[in-house]
Amino acid sequence: MAISAAGKFRDTATFGFELEFLMLFRGSGTTDPLRLEKGEQQRRVPHPIQEEPGDLTDDGDGPHEVHTKRLQYFGREIAKKLTDAGIITSYRRRAHPEDVEIPESEDEEPGLGDFDEFRYSSYKQNAIVPEETMIWTDPAANGRRMTVKPEAQAGYFWLGLEFVSKAHKYRDFDIAKSDLDTVCKVLRANYAVSINVGKDTADRSSRCATHVHWGISGAEYDLVTVKRILTLMWVAEEKLMRLHATWRQDATKYAALLQKGTNMATACPLTCPDWTNKPGTGNWVREMDQNVPPKVQRSLHREQPKIRWLWRAETVSDLASLVGEVTKLRRASVAITELLPATSNFIGKVRRSQLNTIEFRHMQGSLNPTLIAAWIEVTAEIMCRCIESPPEDFSSFMTDVADCVADENGTEQELLSKLGVRREACLIFRDFNQQQLDEEANPMISRFLPDPYDGRDRGASRAGRSPSHDR
Template sequence: MDAPKRVEFSDVGTFGFELEFLVYLSESNITQLNPKPGEASQPFQQTLQEPYDLAKRGNGDHELHMKRLHHFGVEIADKLTEAGIPTAYREKGHPKDDDAPKLDQEDARLGSFDEFRYSSYKQCTIVPEETMIWTDPKNGKRMAVRPETEDGHFWLGFEFVSKVFRYRDFEPMKLELETVCKTLRAKYSVSINAGKDSVHGSSRCSVHVHWGISGKEYNLLTVKRVLTLMWVTEDSLMDLHATWRGDARKYAALLQHGTNMAVDNTSKLPDWIDNLDNGDWRHEMEQNVPTEVRNSLHMNKAKIQWIWRAETVDDLVMLVGEVKKSRRASVAITELLPAASDFAGKVRRSQLNTIEFRHMQGSLNPALTTAWIDVTASIMRRCIDLSAQEFRSFIEDVSTCVSDKNLTVYYLLNKLGVGRETCNVFRSFDQEYLDKEADSRISVFLPEL
């Protein structure tokens, strides 16, 4: 009898992505100006205007803001649907409690193991992105980091949440993503770079990529592999993104810089960090991680060993949680926790069974976004497909590559198995270009494709 075929990433991988963006609009009482002959039209003169009576229906800044979000969120979803991308507007960016999956559903979706499949992700959605622009319902004031506006105009923050794709549907996904980006940029004065940072928050946009596995739950070994590989490579991979993303610690803290384990945030770390003992975990670590990697020091401690010492997902979530709220760092794994979990950093009551990569700056360029999704796919593939011996050898090669300061990030991409076409996309959008795009003093509105 033939041995059963080992399940491979290409067969079980599922993914979805989130695109944050800002839309510039004018109030209902503003008269749109026409440019003089020979004078270039300013972006704000081309913005869509809210319905005449919408402002009258608002009672205070917060209520008006929410009405605007709902009105234009529905409109954007309709525009995407007309373009061939069926999209719904949702008031919240997470499944509702009554969106419970049916146990007889056979199709594998994000959060794929049977009792946690959500119909919300069977189609694309537009949801408000309130971390970029929000209002306080208690006093009606908007947050301090909102982007600047011309008189009589306002910004709204949204997020496009894709439906779930199987990894084998990567090529059709690329076509859908291109349609989404073209539609948003053609129909609206849209930006991903009009925001700014403050001590308390950021209104800058980002791209998030979720990876799930069809029909099964992540095992602890796979999660440890992903975190180990990203701990080793993350700083180098950030050369692919805008420079400012490395400092975005509130919502995407890098593993070696802004997480609980990175800064020795003892109050939020497991009590065993100073006494790792010699349990079975050491054997598993030695099988998967070469000596020079597992003994490498960070703040004079071999913190890779902390990852492998963890006995539960809760332990790992605490290790890689961002410091202030232990929520979602650059590699977010809170969606591996049960929906009923009382973990303090879990902000939505769902269990999507996904590992989320939150590194990339905002973008509505389909080629660049697709390229980053492809990189994360290469990371997931190696963490799922390789045997212990193969993974150990792979990590050793990657670590050697990263430690050689004469080698570029593109050499690392080659080690990760990323193709030449994807590498060329990143070369055409180098950090200097991305930093200029994120500087609102230089460019607020996105150029045409």
């Protein structure tokens, strides 16, 4: 079976992406040059580090006020540079819609998946927003988020920011890739930008990530489609993670892998639906039999039939409970909480919005447009097969995927081929192998991303590696 994203999916799919990054700036009046730590292989700071205006803050400002003013000033400056380069971008205080944008209860609710049509104006334009999980900004947090704040030399400070794209139509993917290329070049050419200077603690990480949201225009996700996506990722996710930096496998706080950190993985009795002990029977059994081959249905995880749990779920809330993160029901690596209404009281619903998207949160931070676009293509093929395939074809497809995953000698390249990913995109992941991505995530090796226009970057000095691999 060969289903391509060139069919119905290509005409209806919409997507958006989020790029997290950190930037280093100089405090007003700082004259001491930045000193790199011993052992770093970065030979020079790639760009002059910008200094904040002398009148930006005053002596009466507390840490939170200083940080907020800096975010607003530099966030607006970055948005202007992107706009000047042809990528219309604004600065927003939050990544998600403000409370004033929440639909009134009497308003007509948007259909699941109408990412390009629904009423939130926030996603009709690109935005630079603060990334609050990487840098503490909340004065009510009593310092809890300060534990992951990257440390800077005296006189310098880091800002955690995020580029949130507008909603793109997948049929215009080539245009979106061109925009992505410009965004990455502008950020890397004008700022001391990093994706790896964050640090980890026992239960959280301030390292950067890349997220991809998928919706469908003019149609709705149905529950079977959502179950298919979660079933496919439950089976294939571990091997797919070989495409990304290894540290992402342990990022359980904000991207819990389905088989490692979710409620259903641990069979958490406090957060899983009470029927998980005895799923029983019903119409869901027929749907599961149509879509999932017996060998996958019978597979056990910690001696329990977790696939059957997915298909037993009667609502999106049930599924969100199963794939939530254990301690706070936060977002898993495949996040579906944006399918819930903005007014939902689901405990893991941290955004007061209904974006009607399914979000893939697997990828490490990156400002390399080629690699990001390749991962978007992978997620597109996953979505395509789960949306378009007739039940018998999807069941056959799942058999092929399960066999590939079970083969100890099977490679991630073979899995990508099973998914239908273009050969050109597959080869990109060979260039960006996992060892290289782990090196890039190590701040002792790569703190700053080099200017993509500068042929003298650090990649040129590595044996057997061309500079283009680091861009």
